[in-house]
Amino acid sequence: MSLFHAVLLLVVAQRLAELAWSARNTRALLTRGAVEVGRAHYPVIVALHAAWLGALAFTVPAETQPAWSLLAVFALLQVMRVWIIVSLGPFWTTRVITLAGAPLVRRGPYRFVRHPNYLLVAAEIALLPAAFGAWWIALVFSALNAAVLWHRIRVEEAALAPRSA
Numbered sequence: 001m002s003l004f005h006a007v008l009l010l011v012v013a014q015r016l017a018e019l020a021w022s023a024r025n026t027r028a029l030l031t032r033g034a035v036e037v038g039r040a041h042y043p044v045i046v047a048l049h050a051a052w053l054g055a056l057a058f059t060v061p062a063e064t065q066p067a068w069s070l071l072a073v074f075a076l077l078q079v080m081r082v083w084i085i086v087s088l089g090p091f092w093t094t095r096v097i098t099l100a101g102a103p104l105v106r107r108g109p110y111r112f113v114r115h116p117n118y119l120l121v122a123a124e125i126a127l128l129p130a131a132f133g134a135w136w137i138a139l140v141f142s143a144l145n146a147a148v149l150w151h152r153i154r155v156e157e158a159a160l161a162p163r164s165a
Helices: 003-031 039-059 068-091 116-131 135-164
Strands: 035-037 096-098
Touching: 003 035, 003 039, 003 068, 003 096, 035 135, 039 116, 039 135, 068 116, 096 135, 116 135
Parallel strands: none
Antiparallel strands: 035 096
């Protein structure tokens, strides 16, 4: 197995594990009376991420050697990803779920940035393809992700507004 395929498989495995963890947290939050907001755009986000991984899998030659510095930054982002997930704890999901009366998380990276996960994802979408020389994937999917996140952040901000006061 090539290095590229090994990295790609690790990313896919990580994303699948995160989807399982998110589904668990979502069920628990909904049981506690939480509400999902913006459900209609969620399939677009899933499709975007699947297409990003698919574009990498089908267009990057297996023997492509990485730009090690970019791959190292991508690896560091995975540590940030864990920090974000741990900081949100039972509130971390891939959906917009809000629980009335629950305080907003203000620990971990949320002390410094309102939406660190979206910054992280934007960096990942650009860095992984760039690390393997797939600049067109980095550019196209960064632009698509920016459009989706523009909508998603507006939905999330509206959902969290009552809890921010």
